[in-house]
Amino acid sequence: xxxxxxxxxxxxxxxxxxxxxxxxxxxxxxxxxxxxxxxxxxxxxxxxxxxxxxxxxxxxxxxxxxxxxxxxxxxxxxxxxxxxxxxxxxxxxxxxxxxxxxxxxxxxxxxxxxxxxxxxxxxxxxxxxxxxxxxxxxxxxxxxxxxxxxxxxxxxxxxxxxxxxxxxxxxxxxxxxxxxxxxxxxxxxxxxxxxxxxxxxxxxxxxxxxxxxxxxxxxxxxxxxxxxxxxxxxxxxxxxxxxxxxxxxxxxxxxxxxxxxxxxxxxxxxxxxxxxxxxxxxxxx
Numbered sequence: 001x002x003x004x005x006x007x008x009x010x011x012x013x014x015x016x017x018x019x020x021x022x023x024x025x026x027x028x029x030x031x032x033x034x035x036x037x038x039x040x041x042x043x044x045x046x047x048x049x050x051x052x053x054x055x056x057x058x059x060x061x062x063x064x065x066x067x068x069x070x071x072x073x074x075x076x077x078x079x080x081x082x083x084x085x086x087x088x089x090x091x092x093x094x095x096x097x098x099x100x101x102x103x104x105x106x107x108x109x110x111x112x113x114x115x116x117x118x119x120x121x122x123x124x125x126x127x128x129x130x131x132x133x134x135x136x137x138x139x140x141x142x143x144x145x146x147x148x149x150x151x152x153x154x155x156x157x158x159x160x161x162x163x164x165x166x167x168x169x170x171x172x173x174x175x176x177x178x179x180x181x182x183x184x185x186x187x188x189x190x191x192x193x194x195x196x197x198x199x200x201x202x203x204x205x206x207x208x209x210x211x212x213x214x215x216x217x218x219x220x221x222x223x224x225x226x227x228x229x230x231x232x233x234x235x236x237x238x239x240x241x242x243x244x245x246x247x248x249x250x251x252x253x254x255x256x257x258x259x260x261x262x263x264x265x266x267x268x269x270x271x272x273x274x275x276x277x278x279x280x281x282x283x284x285x
Contacts, residue, residue, distance in 0.1 A: 033258035049255035061235040070221035073159035081167035114229040154230040174208035214275040218268040
């Protein structure tokens with residue numbers, strides 16, 4: 001028996017349990033999204049839930065808000081993580097402290113960070129009251145709206161704060177595996193530091209950066225906790241609408257919640273498929 005077969009046999013029980021739970025949940029979600037709920041007398045599957053969701057007045061605004069949150073937070077976190085990884089790649093006094101500070105929030109749950117931000121930077125939070133006490137603003141209402149705002153600034157800041165160390169660690173591991181030979185070769189051939197980065201180092205970093213960014217985007221697009229706490233009352237992010245519909249006391253709203261969940265998962269799968277296609281085309285090139 002080969003090592004691969006032995007590892008597969010050892011993992012089989014856990015994979016069967018987890019796979020069974022996942023596939024069962026996925027199957028029930030799909031059935032309910034097609035309005036197949038015998039307990040409620042719905043025994044003929046149809047697309048009424050999807051039609052209701054897609055034609056709802058605020059659906060496009062909620063979808064646009066979710067895409068904006070995921071895109072902006074992923075782009076900002078990726079750029080900052082690239083800069084942080086390049087910085088931590090170097091040796092300098094205080095490198096260990098900087099590395100510790102960047103990784104400090106890895107163990108902080110998103111919901112804890114969201115509640116902390118709500119207490120600190122909201123217009124009724126600690127920073128607003130300190131600014132008023134210092135005479136910088138006339139009242140808490142004059143403090144910049146960083147939570148419950150239409151541009152979702154607080155949500156984006158929280159995601160950037162949380163996902164920055166995740167992407168940084170992936171890029172740093174990638175850079176350490178690459179070494180410095182490629183850059184040194186480019187520099188000896190007359191390339192400037194910027195040219196060596198843009199034409200040699202960056203293309204080598206892109207696979208790891210794209211993989212980490214795809215995961216961050218999918219998470220930010222599908223999570224509901226942070227938008228629920230820090231988001232505005234209208235429009236609401238799509239995962240928040242799905243969560244509220246799933247917890248509605250009217251069980252007739254459950255198919256629409258499942259339909260929104262399927263749509264969110266579908267968009268995430270499309271993103272991962274596009275990433276896989278891009279990675280495959282780069283590998284072929």
